[in-house]
Amino acid sequence: MGIIHPRIINYHGISATQAQLDFAIAFLDEDIPLYVDPFLLWKSPSQQDQSLHTSIINSFNNLNFLVQKGKIEQARDILILASECQEIGLGLSKKRKGIKISRNKADEIISLFQKILEYGKYGFFHFEEIQFYVDGIAKYRISDICCNFIKSFLIYFTIQHR
Template identity: 60%
Template sequence: MPAITNLTECMELIKPRITDYHGVHKCQADLDFAIQFFNEDIPLYVDPFLLWKSPSQQDQALHTAITNSFNYLNYLLKKKREDAAVNILVNISECSEIGLGVSKTRKGLKIGEKQAQQVLDLFRNISEYGQFGFMHFEVIQLYISGISKDRVSDVACNYIKSFLIDYTVEQCEINGIPVEGVILDSIYGYKEHKLHLNQKVYLPVNPKSKSPIIFTPKRWLRYTPWINFDDY
């Protein structure tokens, strides 16, 4: 069966998926990444706890990168650079490219500065976090109203977006999925702990909107993360 080659064929599918469109005839069990829909999110979330408990050194290192990056916000506060901390937190609070969550359009909203301040206040108001930082940053959802598993997932993915881009390209090469040059609003630089703006990368795209798509390893995904507000 050949790949779908035009938009009319794509739209005839009830829920067009990237694998269907490009003629990748593999089921989810045979792929390392979670198959995404073009037009809406899939109701799964990256659970940072799964990276932490993974036997993979790579996953553990990525969890460390996420945790260190989040705790760097506390360093900025102590250096009287609160505006920089707020700016980073606001801009990493949404990651539409990964297509995870419950949005029917794959487009979500970032948190506002007020909510970012509430998150940063945890470093100020809870001495343990102010002194030692977070071991599992996802516990912030237990303190802050409006911060839940989808937000935690987006923050985690934004912190390691550079890795996920490389992972996506690798999976595209393995499965014969084409990539195109796109401009991402920002990519977090772990070495510098800053956002690099308007970065050109090569990724698979939605054939209609040309919006970039980033894959996530399915081993990181859960519907209900290990640490989540609903259990408390």
């Protein structure tokens, strides 16, 4: 008989409790209702957290660079790809099958660089501000984009702490 609602540690026969670990133990069949908050990374006294925030902002503002160079389709494709991060397993999905944003929603986000002159000129300092301008963008989308932009760090962190 299979394990009902297994966590990754159950599946691999690892005997550790959540209290013993400094990372969230993921379920195999659904997301954990946790989120990465880029504002808290920025506000953290940890230089590592602050550098992760800088990396996220630079990655997001690279979309503006592409827009300014006339590569709007490439910027849109990158944003759509970054809008769902199933590998991390955070968010609201009950089946671990999140849905990426649509082309129209990506265009709406990317257009902020053109519609708001300060963003087009200087980029975002806190890209989570897109929630104020674009309907349907909430903490889970912001978290997924963050996770995709810092995925290599998260993979390395997980490897180091298993």
